[in-house]
Amino acid sequence: xxxxxxxxxxxxxxxxxxxxxxxxxxxxxxxxxxxxxxxxxxxxxxxxxxxxxxxxxxxxxxxxxxxxxxxxxxxxxxxxxxxxxxxxxxxxxxxxxxxxxxxxxxxxxxxxxxxxxxxxxxxxxxxxxxxxxxxxxxxxxxxxxxxxxxxxxxxxxxxxxxxxxxxxxxxxxxxxxxxxxxxxxxxxxxxxxxxxxxxxxxxxxxxxxxxxxxxxxxxxxxxxxxxxxxxxxxxxxxxxxxxxxxxxxxxxxxxxxxxxxxxxxxxxxxxxxxxxxxxxxxxxxxxxxxxxxxxxxxxxxxxxxxxxxxxxxxxxxxxxxxxxxxx
Numbered sequence: 001x002x003x004x005x006x007x008x009x010x011x012x013x014x015x016x017x018x019x020x021x022x023x024x025x026x027x028x029x030x031x032x033x034x035x036x037x038x039x040x041x042x043x044x045x046x047x048x049x050x051x052x053x054x055x056x057x058x059x060x061x062x063x064x065x066x067x068x069x070x071x072x073x074x075x076x077x078x079x080x081x082x083x084x085x086x087x088x089x090x091x092x093x094x095x096x097x098x099x100x101x102x103x104x105x106x107x108x109x110x111x112x113x114x115x116x117x118x119x120x121x122x123x124x125x126x127x128x129x130x131x132x133x134x135x136x137x138x139x140x141x142x143x144x145x146x147x148x149x150x151x152x153x154x155x156x157x158x159x160x161x162x163x164x165x166x167x168x169x170x171x172x173x174x175x176x177x178x179x180x181x182x183x184x185x186x187x188x189x190x191x192x193x194x195x196x197x198x199x200x201x202x203x204x205x206x207x208x209x210x211x212x213x214x215x216x217x218x219x220x221x222x223x224x225x226x227x228x229x230x231x232x233x234x235x236x237x238x239x240x241x242x243x244x245x246x247x248x249x250x251x252x253x254x255x256x257x258x259x260x261x262x263x264x265x266x267x268x269x270x271x272x273x274x275x276x277x278x279x280x281x282x283x284x285x286x287x288x289x290x291x292x293x294x295x296x297x298x299x300x301x302x303x304x305x306x307x308x309x310x311x312x313x314x315x316x317x318x319x320x321x322x323x324x325x326x327x
Contacts, residue, residue, distance in 0.1 A: 005051045030104070030116045036207055037123035041097040045090040046114035061108040068105075086246035097121050104153060122154050125203035127186070130214040138193035138222040138256070144185040145201050145213065154205040156182050163188065164198045167218060171200070193224040193256040194308075226313030228254025230262065230304050234288075235318045240296040240325030246288040247304060250313070257308030260285040266291060269299040269319065296325045 035041045045060070060071040062085070069085045069092065084093050092099060107114045121280055128145045134205045135142040161177040164170070179186050191197060198218050203210040203233070228250025238244045252259070264279040281289065284306075294300060300322070303315040 032120070032299050034120045034122060035094075035097050037099050037121050038096050041094040041119075042086070043092040043094075043105055043107075043119065044115050044315065045092070045106060045109070045111040047112070048089050050089075057090070057109055059110055060090050061144075062105060063108060064103045064105050068092065098155075099123055099150075120152060122152070122207055124208040125153070125156050125210040126150070127211040128159065128201040128203050128213040128243050131199050131201050131216045133199075133216055133219050134185075136219055136221060138224045139191050139296045140187055140189045141191060141197065141199070141219060141221070142185070142187050143199055143201075143216070147184055147203055154207050156203045156205050158182060159184075159186070160202040160204060160209065160297065161188060162200050162202070164200075164211065164215070166196050167198075169210075177322050190256075191221055192253060193221050194258075195221050195253075211297045217299075223257035223308060223310045225311040226250070226255050226257070226306050226308055228306065229314050229316045230306060232304070232316050232318055235302065235320050237320060237322045238290065240323040241294045241304060242290055242292045243294065243300060243302065243320045243322065244288070244290045245302065245304070245318075247316070248287065249284065250306060254313075255306060255308055257310050260307050262286065262292070263307055263312060264289060264302065265304075266293060266300050266302045269301050294322050296322060298322050 031046075033041075033043065043062075045062075057071070058073065062068045062070075068083060071085060071090060082095055082098075084095070085091075086093060090107065092105065092107070097119075099121050102119055105117045105119055126148050128147045131143045131145040133141055134144050143161070147154060147159075158181060159179045161179065162171045163174045163177070165173050176188070177188060187201070196218055197220075199216045201213045230247040230249055231248050232245070234244065234246035236244060243266075247262075249259070262281040264281065265276045266279075267273070267276045268311050279289065279291070291300075291302070298321065300320055301317060302320060303317040305315045306313045
């Protein structure tokens, strides 16, 4: 019976001693360390000063949520290439440190804990989600996206928007836009009508810039009436009742819609403006035309415009005189 009582007493003492040790460990001051992911980091073992320990080290263990490294009888155990133990001062070295390494670390010397180290690893933000187009006009697009914010990571301060023109253009064709806020929506203005665009988003925090999001789905901005004028290259009479015209189309980025063709108007110069004649050429590849059945030896005001589904562009005008004809 006495033997059982002694064994029970020893077990109870062991449990109480372990509890007291845990409470003492919990009361130890915590050292906070903030590190950037991808860099090398060394955590010192608080029980070792320089390269000397206050006691003879027979067993040393670094623990976090699990045992990381052990040192027993002069031999390091359970270390890997990324996390290793310094052979002289028993500091814990990360090469490199990663986000998953965040946590509390304690260096145990001969089963006695040193001061805890609270390690917080931070990094650039995660890439935002694919931006969604919530509205658009001929010259603007409204974008919206989602951003996952790790509460332990440095907060996102703003976003960078990248714009691509066409289906296979480069992302550096246009200047990047900085939102200057952490709002996850933005209106992009200053775009061109009837143009293919796609967009992607990058998040920014105090540590740097995230990887870009997936690109948005393509969008074609709305049409507008053309702003480009045809360039007249030839305009002369070919007889007493005909005039030949030749031209070049305006730049394609001034059409602002599907290029449907040309409108030619003409009238004798001394005739009222409302008495005009009209010719519609419904083929954008045509670049010349001859006007017939004109009056002999008469000045004609001739204009040519491009048109798209939204309407007519500005006109290019010339004055040409038909021939005198036979005397």
